[in-house]
Amino acid sequence: MTVAAVSPEVVAARAVCKSFGDGAKRFSALEDVSLSVHEGQFISIVGPSGCGKSTLLQIIAGLSATTSGEILIDGERITSPRPDKIGVVFQEPLLLPWKTAAENIEFPLALRHEAADRRRQRSQVLLDLVGLRESAQLYPHQLSGGMKQRVAIARGLVRDPRLLLMDEPFAALDEQTRTRMWSELLQIWARSRSTILFVTHSLIEAVYLADAVLVMGTRPGRIIERLPIDLPRPRTPDMVGSEVLGQLRNRIWHLIAGPPT
């Protein structure tokens, strides 16, 4: 944590507002959201549904414009997708069904017309990283839910981005697979030394994975608390049931749902 705090800032949101509609129908999805993620950090964003966490992620990914405020990556303002700086993993794996696992991982490189052998080299490295070396030539429908999401993570990392954005990537998985994916993801994060911004609605998931949790509130969507998570690393699945983690989870719950009665 102390190391992460002095490392350079990778992404910053400055007073980001986002509203939809006009006049009386105007709806404020995000209000005055500011955040900062430093190199090597794993930051979770958690909040009730409708708090605008996915909207925020879309904005950081450059897929959606802000109404006011700005997003900076390495100090540079962005207004459109920047695949060189940001990799994205969505809630659905969103793999191209007509391409193999390896080809899906290479897809962002293919879009830049990189040479086939360089692409192949890179996808090999990433298949190893996510533990899917044997499945390189399989098509998405031949992979399990967890394997598909690992391919999606590899695709998100293929251009060696400054930041990996993850939008509830494990929400569609069953609990056991999800628990395994947590360990996988933390290992991938450690090995690739990437920076991750992870959106979820699961409080346990947010706490277990992250260095700090940004808790969002709704109406309007805003960040109500930044909670540092001082659990030691490496995190192990046993910690999920630990008292410390449970207390942190409860604190977040009360931030969202109101104080205990």
Place this chain on the structure above:
Amino acid sequence: MQRWTVRAGRLLTLAVVALAWEAAGRLQWVDPDFLPPLSKVLATLWRLLHDAQFLTDIRVTAVECLFAFAIVTPLALGCGFVIGESQRLERTLGPALQVLLTVPKSIFLPVFVLMLGIGFAQKVVFAIVLTFFIVVPTGIAAVHSVPRGLVVAARAFGATRSQVYTSIYVPAMAPLVLGGVRLGLIFAVHGVVFAEMYGAEYGIGRNIMLWGEQFQMDYLLAAVLLVVVFTVVLNELMQLCETWSRSRFEEAAS
């Protein structure tokens, strides 16, 4: 094994129908003047296929079909694509397309004859009009079949607009586009032959009409058989392409 029995069953059905046809005429179940035995029809067909006049008719019909198909398929799929891409266009034109799809196009045939005569243009234009409104909805459906999520993902990974079309739209739409091509083929033939039956100087449709009026049932059925075999073979070939593209492109997107 199972597939083999299914195939054998289909062949058997075909054989039974052929035999029943043959027997119906020979055993006088029906008046052989109305339904000549299959062997006689096939013999007539064989003769026809060596008849220079009839070969000209086949060529005329084939060229008309080809023209109609080559014009209407890209046109209708293109229109369907543009309409399907724009919500506003679809809401505006949707009801009109629905009405035009419902109206039987054959009622306009006299108008086409008055405007275009009974030559090449009338056949091709009628076939185009008939086919267009059938294929357009397929084009619209093809656009709708493109998973929005994949488009968003491609954009996030830096795809330009044209890359979104080539890397996502084309493969995702392939099965339905091939389905549209198949419909285009079937209905182009349908339109041309039908227009020929209404009024023409050459063509298979004209012969079918003429032989019917002259009560030459073996000739009539030979020509019918020819058209049936031709369209069935075309349809099966297109279906093969479609199945292949589906197996390749259309797995669940997640």
